Amino acid sequence: MGKKSSISINKSKEKRQARKLEQRRIADAMSQVTSANKIEDLAALCKELLVYQTKDLQVEMLIQRVNQLDKNVLNWAIDLTERNMKKLYETCAWGWNKERKVEEMTDDSAWYIIAKEKNGTLLAFSHFRFDMDYGEPVLYCYEVQVEAAGRRRGLGQRVLCVLEKLARVTRMRFVRLTALTHNPSAYAFFKACGYSLDETSPPIEEAAHYEILSKAIDTNDSQKDEETSQTEKCPLSDGMKAVSVNTQQS
Ligand SMILES: CC(C)(COP(=O)(O)OP(=O)(O)OC[C@H]1O[C@@H](n2cnc3c(N)ncnc32)[C@H](O)[C@@H]1OP(=O)(O)O)[C@@H](O)C(=O)NCCC(=O)NCCS
Structure with missing residues (x-):
C-alpha cells in the first residue's frame, strides 16, 4: 500500500472527529431522555398551566406515570380512545386492535396528563413519552383525546401547551x-396549535395513511420559563380561551 498523503490523513482525522462529536451528541441526548424520565414531580415544572378556567369550565390537570394512575382513570382513558379512534383505525391499514392499544397505553414508559372538572368529571388526557426518535430527544405525544362534551373549549390546546412546556x-x-x-379535525387542531409536517414523515408520494407532525422546541427558552410570572398566558398559543391561574395561591 502506498503512503497516505497529508490531505487524506487530515480527512480521516476530520471524519474521526465528526464521528466522536456525533457519538457525544447521541450520548447527551440519551442522558437528557433518561433524566426526564427520572423526574419525580413533572407537575411542579408547569404548575401555572395545570388549572384551566373559562366562564363555564373549571379544569384541573394532573401528570402521572402510568403505574401511578388510578385503575378507573386508566380504564376511562382506554375507553375514550376506543370511542374516539376505533372507527378511524378500522378505516385504514392499521385496523383496530384493542389488545395492542392497551399494551401501548400501559407501557412502563407512558406518562399521562389527566384533565378533570372540579366535580371530578374526566374530560381529556394525553399519553406521552420522553424518548429518542431518529437520534433526537423528543417528547412524543401518543394521544390527545378530549370527551365530545369538552371539545372546542381550548382544552386540547392547553394540553399541548403543557406538553410543550415539559419538552422545553x-x-x-x-x-x-x-x-x-x-382525521381532518385533528389535522385542523394541530395546525391551529402550530404543528407542521415533520421531516421524518413518510414522503407525500407514498400516500401513507398517517403523517408525522411536530413543533420544534426552543430549549434556550427554558431559563426564561423559570423566570416568568406564574400568571402568564400560555406562551405558545394565540387566541387562548382562558388565562393560566396562579396555582401557588390556591
Ligand atoms: C382533536 C381534539 C383533541 C381537539 O381538542 P379540543 O379541545 O376540541 O381543541 P381546542 O378547543 O383546543 O381547539 C383549538 C383550535 O384547534 C382548531 N380545531 C379544534 N377542533 C377542530 C375541528 N373539529 N375542526 C376544525 N378546527 C378545529 C380550532 O382552530 C380551535 O380553535 P377555535 O375553537 O377557537 O376555532 C378533539 O377534538 C378530540 O379529542 N378529537 C377526537 C380524538 C382525536 O382525533 N385526537 C387527536 C389524534 S390523537
Missing part, C-alpha cells in the same frame, strides 16, 4: 406525534 424544561428538541391523514 426537559430539553427535548421536538414535540412529535403521529396523525391519521383521514
